């Protein structure tokens with residue numbers, strides 16, 4: 083009964099979560115405060131501007147709207163420098179294998195990402211052709227944990243929520259999937275992603291048989 087899988091991008095398909103973190107950390111340092119990996123959990127799955135607001139809250143800073151735009155642009159430029167150096171081996175282990183298993187079983191593949199850089203990243207890694215549907219930060223108006231990004235993905239595949247499974251590494255993303263009435267596989271740690279139906283450390287631990295058993 084599973085006819086489509088919807089994948090978050092950063093931290094699920096590709097190891098870009100660390101680059102977002104490094105770029106935010108650099109911005110924090112420039113603004114005069116430290117930003118830890120634990121703080122970073124709050125930014126996963128969250129849009130660029132909302133992430134900046136959280137970062138500023140952590141640093142105890144208030145800046146003008148103009149300064150915010152400039153800071154977000156700067157962070158994105160640093161992030162893009164990392165992205166352009168990315169190699170295909172930064173696609174997370176087991177992902178392409180799993181995509182191929184889905185293709186063999188006629189299960190559709192969608193992207194459901196908050197990132198405005200999603201298509202660029204898929205292009206750089208030459209994996210865009212795997213996706214039947216792409217929903218990203220340019221096509222949604224409501225951010226995770228709102229289910230819009232996944233609901234749009236299901237609709238564009240022509241499927242109901244019950245026919246889709248979401249793969250997420252962010253707490254806000256797991257919540258979004260559940261809010262949309264979809265099953266969700268958490269990629270990461272059980273403590274962070276406890277709302278997911280199952281949590282695995284990555285796709286080396288999850289195959290088409292596990293999917294069918296959900």
Ligand code: BG6
Nearest residue numbers: 092126127128130196197198199
């Ligand atoms: C999400 C990431 O996928 O995209 C967040 O988990 C990021 O960390 C968000 O802030 C927006 O990304 P971008 O590329 O549009 O700045």
Ligand code: MG
Nearest residue numbers: 090092093251
């Ligand atoms: Mg993610």
